[in-house]
Amino acid sequence: MAPISIRRVTKAFGKTEVIRGVDLEIENGSFVVVLGPSGCGKSTLLRMIAGLEAISGGEIAIDGKVVNDLEPRQRGCAMVFQNYALYPHMTVAENIGYGLKVSGMPSSERRARIDTVAAALGLTDFLARKPGQLSGGQRQRVAMGRAMIREPKVFLFDEPLSNLDAKLRVAMRIEIRKLHQRLAATSVFVTHDQVEAMTLADRLLVMNRGVIEQVGSPLEIYHRPATTFVAGFIGAPGMNLIEATVTADGLRLADGQVLPLDHRRYPHLVTETAVTVGIRAEAIAIGTGDGIIATFDFAEELGNGRHIHLEIASTSLVAHIDSLAVFAPRARVPLVISPRAIHLFDPVTGRRLPEAVVEQIPTAVASFGEPLPA
Amino acid sequence: MIERTPVLNALTHVTMALGLVLLILPIWIVFVASTHDYVTVNRVPLPLWPGSDLIANYSKVWATGNFGQTMLNSLVVAIGVTAGKIILASLSAFSIVFFRYRLRMVFFWLIFITLMLPLEVRIVPTYAVASNALSPFQQMFDWLGIAVALPEWNLLNSYTGLILPLVATATGTFLYRQFFLTIPDELAEAARMDGAGPIRFFIDVLLPLSRNNMAALATIMFVYAWNQYLWPLLITTRADMQTAATQLQKIVPGPLFGQPPVWNEAMAATLLVMAPPLLVVIFMQRWFVRGLIAADK
Amino acid sequence: MERRATFDNLWIAAALIAPQLLLVFVFFYWPASQAVYWAFTTQPPFGGSNEWVGLQNFQQIFADAVYWNSVVVSLVFAFLSTSLSIAMGLLLAVMVDRQLPGYSVYRFTYFWPYAIAAPAVGLAFRFIFAPDAGFVSAVNHWFPNLWNPALDGVDAMALIVIANAWKMAAYNFIFFLAALQAIPRTLNEAAAMDGAGVLRRVRDLQLPLILPTLFFLLVINITESFVDSFGIVDIVTGGGPARATELMVFKIYSDGFKGLDYSMAAAQSLVLMVMVVGLTFVQFRYVERRVHYN
Numbered sequence A: 001m002a003p004i005s006i007r008r009v010t011k012a013f014g015k016t017e018v019i020r021g022v023d024l025e026i027e028n029g030s031f032v033v034v035l036g037p038s039g040c041g042k043s044t045l046l047r048m049i050a051g052l053e054a055i056s057g058g059e060i061a062i063d064g065k066v067v068n069d070l071e072p073r074q075r076g077c078a079m080v081f082q083n084y085a086l087y088p089h090m091t092v093a094e095n096i097g098y099g100l101k102v103s104g105m106p107s108s109e110r111r112a113r114i115d116t117v118a119a120a121l122g123l124t125d126f127l128a129r130k131p132g133q134l135s136g137g138q139r140q141r142v143a144m145g146r147a148m149i150r151e152p153k154v155f156l157f158d159e160p161l162s163n164l165d166a167k168l169r170v171a172m173r174i175e176i177r178k179l180h181q182r183l184a185a186t187s188v189f190v191t192h193d194q195v196e197a198m199t200l201a202d203r204l205l206v207m208n209r210g211v212i213e214q215v216g217s218p219l220e221i222y223h224r225p226a227t228t229f230v231a232g233f234i235g236a237p238g239m240n241l242i243e244a245t246v247t248a249d250g251l252r253l254a255d256g257q258v259l260p261l262d263h264r265r266y267p268h269l270v271t272e273t274a275v276t277v278g279i280r281a282e283a284i285a286i287g288t289g290d291g292i293i294a295t296f297d298f299a300e301e302l303g304n305g306r307h308i309h310l311e312i313a314s315t316s317l318v319a320h321i322d323s324l325a326v327f328a329p330r331a332r333v334p335l336v337i338s339p340r341a342i343h344l345f346d347p348v349t350g351r352r353l354p355e356a357v358v359e360q361i362p363t364a365v366a367s368f369g370e371p372l373p374a
Numbered sequence B: 001m002i003e004r005t006p007v008l009n010a011l012t013h014v015t016m017a018l019g020l021v022l023l024i025l026p027i028w029i030v031f032v033a034s035t036h037d038y039v040t041v042n043r044v045p046l047p048l049w050p051g052s053d054l055i056a057n058y059s060k061v062w063a064t065g066n067f068g069q070t071m072l073n074s075l076v077v078a079i080g081v082t083a084g085k086i087i088l089a090s091l092s093a094f095s096i097v098f099f100r101y102r103l104r105m106v107f108f109w110l111i112f113i114t115l116m117l118p119l120e121v122r123i124v125p126t127y128a129v130a131s132n133a134l135s136p137f138q139q140m141f142d143w144l145g146i147a148v149a150l151p152e153w154n155l156l157n158s159y160t161g162l163i164l165p166l167v168a169t170a171t172g173t174f175l176y177r178q179f180f181l182t183i184p185d186e187l188a189e190a191a192r193m194d195g196a197g198p199i200r201f202f203i204d205v206l207l208p209l210s211r212n213n214m215a216a217l218a219t220i221m222f223v224y225a226w227n228q229y230l231w232p233l234l235i236t237t238r239a240d241m242q243t244a245a246t247q248l249q250k251i252v253p254g255p256l257f258g259q260p261p262v263w264n265e266a267m268a269a270t271l272l273v274m275a276p277p278l279l280v281v282i283f284m285q286r287w288f289v290r291g292l293i294a295a296d297k
Numbered sequence C: 001m002e003r004r005a006t007f008d009n010l011w012i013a014a015a016l017i018a019p020q021l022l023l024v025f026v027f028f029y030w031p032a033s034q035a036v037y038w039a040f041t042t043q044p045p046f047g048g049s050n051e052w053v054g055l056q057n058f059q060q061i062f063a064d065a066v067y068w069n070s071v072v073v074s075l076v077f078a079f080l081s082t083s084l085s086i087a088m089g090l091l092l093a094v095m096v097d098r099q100l101p102g103y104s105v106y107r108f109t110y111f112w113p114y115a116i117a118a119p120a121v122g123l124a125f126r127f128i129f130a131p132d133a134g135f136v137s138a139v140n141h142w143f144p145n146l147w148n149p150a151l152d153g154v155d156a157m158a159l160i161v162i163a164n165a166w167k168m169a170a171y172n173f174i175f176f177l178a179a180l181q182a183i184p185r186t187l188n189e190a191a192a193m194d195g196a197g198v199l200r201r202v203r204d205l206q207l208p209l210i211l212p213t214l215f216f217l218l219v220i221n222i223t224e225s226f227v228d229s230f231g232i233v234d235i236v237t238g239g240g241p242a243r244a245t246e247l248m249v250f251k252i253y254s255d256g257f258k259g260l261d262y263s264m265a266a267a268q269s270l271v272l273m274v275m276v277v278g279l280t281f282v283q284f285r286y287v288e289r290r291v292h293y294n
């Protein structure tokens, strides 16, 4: 258990900068999920915390102590790798206990610790097997066991679930969450699976091209994306983004149609400013009358609704609807969009425009009742 | 796959059987010849079935060829080369693959280039070095104007001289490097996270994982070292330092001229020389084939 | 992406590689550079001052008909034994690769000859092909004096070619078989679905796909025939009769150690080195291409 401070950290491989100044405070015992597109530097950041990658600039402190020059073994971190990296020639028990063996723990004590960890992970029956004789999920547990047994201050996970099938992934996700509740060790978890990120994170960190785009609770990030990148990246589908111009009566699109705008939220907006409008697919409904009209493109069936792909002002737009309405190709579809569902961004910097009246973000209710005594 | 090709199949069987005769019959003839007496072995055509003089022939040739001593020498050399090669090759490949330093590719190429020039084509100057293994350093000191007189270190007629030049090649390093490159980065990183340093990782993870490679390399090196001929011929003059392979030259009269050899004994000697590597290969064939192919030069 | 080197303890890295580098320096680079040095000087064996003579040694060997004889003999030997051993290894590998019943026996035994030392191979074949004893001498019963490698240069060459090809055929067999077995089964099945019969598949599918191996083996076989054949020649023919089997390696050995002419031997070594290195370079270029192939 330890807080992690990352201060102005940069990383360059030769000439290419892959981490460009990251500042981040990770609280003691929190579960931070790092999310971002492939190649944005998530693994690199994690590996710098672990000590597997040298830090080019800035510093990283674990538990208040700068660790820039410490070896991985001196940092008190444990890591779960994407491909598990189990030692193929060792049994499950040996794999889990290897770290303790290296540290010189006598074998009887080690044995006891291995048994405890194995029991917690349901691996007791497999202790004598080699990794090659295990299923993907079991291997994943062994990798977890190897990390847990050393009771590290910090857990690092680099896409540990991405090699599992969808069902197992959900199950393991829940186990990791439970494990964290029990051990309460500071955890950094890298993934590019959004659902995983949303469900696991205390705090979510969205990265792009080596910089942090936004840090916040999952709900914050979903409901108040700080940049167009986050808006488009988070959510399935990502937020619709349309160019528009501010007018007295709303937001004028390129084709002249006008989206509603609550001027009280944006009192400082000058008319005729160009903005980028963000609207979640779920915030778009099919209307009846005239209102705003889009052209129907095609629909994707989801089972619990459908994604309607539309075109408006030469921009594509996706709406998530529950109705089973069927549209003819190129049909005119009237839309209802609430002004409260509108996000505005600066089209040049991509940053969110400041609002005067902050919309209430739905927050998870802290707790129902008292936790049971352990 | 269902495929009916009876004629072709028959042809295939015939060819394979013929191939077997061509490749194995010579070994059989050597064996048969080594079991007959002097008169029978010179009879034309040669009988195809073993005779009764096996023990007589072998005990005779064992003495004339001094095989007790020379086979032992060959064994020492073969094991020395094998062990030396495995140790040096695995260590140097470990350095090249798992450590980060600027010269690693330079070193790799320095070692790798030695694959190109077999010992035989640089035999004369290598012989000169063997007569004083420290002479390269002496020379360099002289050039640099450093007045140091190194002692002479003569490797002629020594196991060291028989072994070291054969160890100084790249086969093993290359084989190990190929293997190490297949080990995922994460495994080394996991070991680091587990607190293992490089030496620990080498001993606990790399060595156990490379057991198959080691077996293959050991087989190849054993055969290679046992079968050396020109090099031992050159650097050994004392009778007690000869190797088994070089004895063949001594127990038959000059090639093709003068007296024909005493064939039954010559074939007994031949079989003695060919047997150990053959047995090693047969015994280790699974790894040997795999390793030979992975070596791929 | 290039592999991440994991450790960065320079002292350990240096200590690990130092012994190998030291050996390679003393027994490879030093001798190789000595050979170059000697090739351009004349030096009495074992000490004495040596004198720079430029290309004189080379002029001398290139003006020597006996030297050219050894080059021609080496090339003929290389060509014949390589073609023979490759053809045989390939044929057997293709047959075994069909995996008809019993093939594993052949697979198990075919490569034995590779384990046998060159001089032992030489002596065995010297007996089998002896003109007045052994196995082949029977032909002389029916056709007196048809076969006599002791007197006839062509016979002697045939003898060492056969001996060397026998050893190398076993080696080639292993590599060809491995290459054939590396061809995905589905490719073969796809070709069969396309209507290609067994022989057709050998020609259109298997041979083109193992071409890189074929090329690799060509180079290896030629190099080996320059090098490893010393043991065969020394035991079987001693370079005779009338220098008909005097290979380059054998001549270097006799000039250097019997004639004690280091400079001549070094100049010849250098020519041989250039030939071997040239071959290896050709092979590297091809191996490079093979990597892209996959």
Ligand SMILES: Nc1ncnc2c1ncn2[C@@H]1O[C@H](COP(=O)(O)OP(=O)(O)OP(=O)(O)O)[C@@H](O)[C@H]1O
Pocket: A013, A018, A036, A037, A038, A039, A040, A041, A042, A043, A044, A045, A192, C004
């Ligand atoms: N050893 C290296 N040498 C050079 N470039 C590297 C190295 N390691 C990573 N990179 C580069 O750094 C960038 C970030 O890599 P990183 O592995 O951190 O991405 P990631 O966000 O984890 O992506 P993914 O989701 O695909 O795992 C990439 O562009 C990658 O090519």
Ligand SMILES: [Mg+2]
Pocket: A042, A043, A044, A158
């Ligand atoms: Mg990654």
